[in-house]
Amino acid sequence: MTKYxxxxxxxxxxxxxxxxxxxxSTKKAIAEVQSKGIEVFLATGRPLHEIDNLASELNIQxxxxxxxxxxxxxxxxxxxxxxxxxxVKxxxxxxDVHNHDAVFYTNKENIFTNLDAPFIHDFIEVFHFHKNKAYSPEFDHDVLGITLINLKPGDVALYESENDIxxxxxxxxGLRHCYDVIRDTINxxxxxxxxLKYLDIPKEQAIAFGDGMNDKEMLQAVGESFAMGNGHRDIFQYAKYKTTEVTNSGISNGLKMLGLVE
Structure with missing residues (x-):
C-alpha cells in the first residue's frame, strides 16, 4: 500500500x-496509480469547460x-x-492602448477581445478551444482567469503594476508572446x-508535475514535486526532482522514481 x-x-x-x-506510457502510469487508490487531479491554467474529452479519456473527475x-x-x-x-476593466x-489581445475565462466560455486577430486564431487552434465569444462588459464580474496575447517581453511591466499580480x-x-495572469494569493x-485541507491530506502525501512558471506555487505546495525535462528554464529550482520530457515518458519516469509504477 502506498503512502501517497x-x-x-x-x-x-x-x-x-x-x-x-x-x-x-502516461495513460498507463495514470491508470496504475489510480488502481492504487491515488486520486488524480488535472491542475491547469486552462478553463475547465474545455477539458472534458481529456478528463474522460483518463478517467479523471x-x-x-x-x-x-x-x-x-x-x-x-x-x-x-x-x-x-x-x-478586468x-x-x-x-x-486597447497597446494593441494587445486577451482572453478572459469564465466557468462557461472563453471571452476574446478580438476574435479576428491572427494571434488569437493561433491561440484557439493550439488549445482546441470551442466555447469562444467576443468580449462585452457583461462578463467582467465572472472572470476566473486571463491570458494576455501578443505581448513583447517589455510589455509585461504594464500589467504587473497591479498589486499582488x-x-x-x-x-x-509558438505561443511565447502569451502570458497568464497569476495572482500571488490565488494560484x-x-x-x-x-x-489538501478539504481532503485532510498532508502535503507529504501529495505529488505534482509541472513545466511552466505558473506551476511554481504548485510544486512548492506538495511533498514530491517534478519538473518536466522540457520545462521553463526557471522552474527547475522549485521542484524536488527533474524528470524526462513530456515526449519521453516524463510522468511515467517520475512516478517510477517513487516506486508507484513499474
Missing amino acids: RVLFLDIDGTLVTPDNKVEE SFIGYNGAYAIYKGEDIFQEPLEKSL RYIEIA HLSQVNVE KGYGIQML
Whole structure:
C-alpha cells in the first residue's frame, strides 16, 4: 500500500505533448496509480469547460482550473475565486492602448477581445478551444482567469503594476508572446492547499508535475514535486526532482522514481 494519496498534473507541456496527445506510457502510469487508490487531479491554467474529452479519456473527475481559481472534486464545486471586476476593466484599457489581445475565462466560455486577430486564431487552434465569444462588459464580474496575447517581453511591466499580480509566460511552443495572469494569493499552490485541507491530506502525501512558471506555487505546495525535462528554464529550482520530457515518458519516469509504477 502506498503512502501517497493524491497526484496533481499540469496539462500543457506536462501531460499533453506539443501535438496535443497523451503518450501511452502516461495513460498507463495514470491508470496504475489510480488502481492504487491515488486520486488524480488535472491542475491547469486552462478553463475547465474545455477539458472534458481529456478528463474522460483518463478517467479523471477532479480538477484545479484557471491557475487555481476554481476547484472541483469528483463533480462537486469546492471553491471559485473570480478576479476583481476593476482589474478586468483595467487590463482591457491597457490592452486597447497597446494593441494587445486577451482572453478572459469564465466557468462557461472563453471571452476574446478580438476574435479576428491572427494571434488569437493561433491561440484557439493550439488549445482546441470551442466555447469562444467576443468580449462585452457583461462578463467582467465572472472572470476566473486571463491570458494576455501578443505581448513583447517589455510589455509585461504594464500589467504587473497591479498589486499582488504577476505574469507567467505560457510554456507552449509558438505561443511565447502569451502570458497568464497569476495572482500571488490565488494560484495552483493555493488551490492545492485548499484541496489538501478539504481532503485532510498532508502535503507529504501529495505529488505534482509541472513545466511552466505558473506551476511554481504548485510544486512548492506538495511533498514530491517534478519538473518536466522540457520545462521553463526557471522552474527547475522549485521542484524536488527533474524528470524526462513530456515526449519521453516524463510522468511515467517520475512516478517510477517513487516506486508507484513499474
